[in-house]
Amino acid sequence: MIRTLVPDVLRYGDHSRLGESIYDFPHQWGSKRTGPDLARVGNPNGDGNPKYSNAWHFQHMANPRMIEGSNMPNYPWLFTQKTESARSLVAKLAVQRMLGVPYPDYTEAELAEIVDTQAKEIVADLRGAGAQTEPDREIVALIAYLQKLGKYETVTPVKTATK
Template sequence: MFSTHYKLERKSIGLALGIMLVASIGGLVEIAPLFTIDDTVEAAPDMRTYTPLELAGRNIYIREGCYACHSQMIRTLQDDVERYGPYSLAVESKYDHPMQWGSKRTGPDLARIGGKYSDAWQVAHLINPRDVVPESVMPAYGWLARNRLRTDDLGKHLAAQRTVGVPYTDAQIANAEADALAQANPDGDGVSGLTERYGEATHVRAFDGNKPVVTEMDALVAYLQILGKLTDAAHKPAPATAEAPAK
């Protein structure tokens, strides 16, 4: 075997062709499954998009490097399912660009963190994690409650997401800033428009407890509270399979 390899090394063209052949096999293994993507991704008719405020929170989550310590993919292992809930489905990341599956778990998986804790708990945890989890090694993010959220460019963020397949409408893009402000202000005039565009189940409240100002804390908590709730697909029973005919 080695003698053949040594002979191949002496012939640059043959070596180059060999490298191309091996690389093409690896590429084929990665690319071929994409041709069956419609058959492998589950159907989720109830799937909804992130609201502008939730999308802004997701951007902050990525900006602060939260994905480095938290995964968002529950494996099919029994221990994972017992701890975190139903294992993750591909369709649940349908509108995540980029996806946040991750592989490192310094902290717990967050795929189904939405609604597990109150907004007040999330805010306290982000301001000083050790106030609610004494053994936590997570850094504090208290400044998020002081940083006013930038909203004037949210329409551009939604438009960018639409270019990669997220079905935001023209109306959602045009009203992105107003919808973000309305979601964190339940007493405002824009709530009806927000729920009309994103559904009656949209979370509308002052996520950080401070109504007059929409902060980065509002956005991040809004994002955390929707994780695992964009669709109920993972909680629905698997379709029954037809029984084999008796012999």
């Protein structure tokens, strides 16, 4: 979470709001921070543009030393390991819905279609920038996640009863 401190807001973007994490299970707000705050890395200025391209994330996860002196570890397995199938996503979304997250009740086929479409878009974009991978690799899912950070839709407050 981006704190309300001026240096945080200047460096990472607008401070985090409680509503942005309302559906996080478990909640992960805390004071421990090793690398920079990533809460708005997909939309730091609020204009819908990410801080980094897909290709930047691809290279950076392979070798964070593209930033001189970085102590971030390499994540080589993201480029070889495959993501879970849509079948396991169906079960995960069912648990999230049980906890109150308003995910639609997708079928396995619908989820497979959504995941596949988004993954192929990212892979095509990466190829255009000279980075080769396949849609079913973990790096593609991680890039999708990172580029989503900070792009949350406004959470409509639940109306409370008035006396």
